[in-house]
Amino acid sequence: MGKSYFYKTNHMKSSAVVNYANEKGAVEIREIEKPSIGDEDVLLEVSHVGVCGSDLHQWTAGHSWPVNYPVVLGHEFGGVIVETGDRVTKWKAGDRVVSETAAVIDPDNPMTRMGKYNLDPTRKGFGYGVNGAMTRFVRVPSRCLHKVPDQIPFEYACLTEPCCVAYSAVIENTHLKPGDRVIVLGPGTIGILCAAMARLCGAQVAVVGLEADKHRLDIAKQYGCEGIIGDATTWANERDGLGADCVIDAAGASMTMKIALQLVRPNGKITKVGWGPQPLGFSLDPLVQKNITLQGSFSHNWPMWERVLALMASGQLNVKPIIGGIWPITEWHTAFEKMHHGEVVKSVLTPV
Numbered sequence: 501m502g503k504s505y506f507y508k509t510n511h512m513k514s515s516a517v518v519n520y521a522n523e524k525g526a527v528e529i530r531e532i533e534k535p536s537i538g539d540e541d542v543l544l545e546v547s548h549v550g551v552c553g554s555d556l557h558q559w560t561a562g563h564s565w566p567v568n569y570p571v572v573l574g575h576e577f578g579g580v581i582v583e584t585g586d587r588v589t590k591w592k593a594g595d596r597v598v599s600e601t602a603a604v605i606d607p608d609n610p611m612t613r614m615g616k617y618n619l620d621p622t623r624k625g626f627g628y629g630v631n632g633a634m635t636r637f638v639r640v641p642s643r644c645l646h647k648v649p650d651q652i653p654f655e656y657a658c659l660t661e662p663c664c665v666a667y668s669a670v671i672e673n674t675h676l677k678p679g680d681r682v683i684v685l686g687p688g689t690i691g692i693l694c695a696a697m698a699r700l701c702g703a704q705v706a707v708v709g710l711e712a713d714k715h716r717l718d719i720a721k722q723y724g725c726e727g728i729i730g731d732a733t734t735w736a737n738e739r740d741g742l743g744a745d746c747v748i749d750a751a752g753a754s755m756t757m758k759i760a761l762q763l764v765r766p767n768g769k770i771t772k773v774g775w776g777p778q779p780l781g782f783s784l785d786p787l788v789q790k791n792i793t794l795q796g797s798f799s800h801n802w803p804m805w806e807r808v809l810a811l812m813a814s815g816q817l818n819v820k821p822i823i824g825g826i827w828p829i830t831e832w833h834t835a836f837e838k839m840h841h842g843e844v845v846k847s848v849l850t851p852v
């Protein structure tokens with residue numbers, strides 16, 4: 501049993517957004533018990549939780565990862581510690597924190613030992629492997645926590661996680677140079693945040709979407725990017741006719757790899773961060789012919805979280821433009837629908 505402190509609210513049961521089966525639409529509000537914590541955990545009272553594309557994929561059963569049903573959704577969250585386990589010394593009740601997503605890792609896995617615990621194949625994350633944060637209380641291992649600087653309100657801090665996905669893809673995995681011309685495919689949260697990271701690297705950036713993405717492309721423009729509907733070939737070839745230095749594929753469909761191969765210049769890079777379970781139906785020969793570096797990007801780890809929080813605290817990275825609204829978790833359906841249809845880039849929920 502952990503050391504118990506205070507609760508702003510004393511509910512034993514709380515409403516939670518639960519994904520209960522591998523079927524389309526199998527998400528509902530259920531009342532769940534307050535979780536108990538282990539010696540090295542904290543109990544977090546959730547302030548805000550972002551809706552991720554992966555939450556939508558589990559809702560529509562279009563995901564490609566194993567899910568422990570029933571599970572509380574939500575892995576983009578921040579809140580206040582209300583209880584700490586007996587062996588937790590670095591954190592105390594009242595601390596404002598955000599949490600990484602790797603809820604369960606094998607400390608002896610070689611990837612973990614290398615500091616790349618996000619790539620431990622046995623890793624289980626919040627919202628699919630263990631209960632996530634679309635509820636009032638969530639159990640979090642203390643090693644996942646990061647302190648939130650006072651100047652960052654929780655409605656922004658809860659989006660540290662997708663910012664870290666973008667940081668990992670663009671900074672750690674792509675190595676852009678100032679002046680690079682970068683095309684981002686897909687104006688969802690990850691696409692726009694990847695574009696914002698590329699701008700921080702000094703790149704010239706275009707975000708590409710469909711006619712229906714007009715609103716989301718306008719938001720990309722607030723980060724100093726071009727917004728392009730449909731074909732980006734002209735923009736890709738504008739400098740010397742050879743194509744973009746880098747294409748970041750954040751579209752969430754396999755077919756966009758074909759477009760990436762067309763737009764990238766010889767010896768260029770493609771970084772794929774969007775998921776898409778469909779098999780490819782075309783030749784990868786252009787990858788060979790153009791001598792392209794193809795890089796996947798998954799998740800993030802401790803130093804990236806610290807760096808993203810520093811960027812948010814300094815004002816260099818502002819997530820406000822992508823937030824399309826904040827809803828109580830009981831209105832999860834509206835929040836999910838609006839994001840699903842691209843009416844908003846990012847929906848945020850608060851517990852009730």
Ligand SMILES: [Zn+2]
Nearest residue numbers: 552576661662
């Ligand atoms: Zn996410």
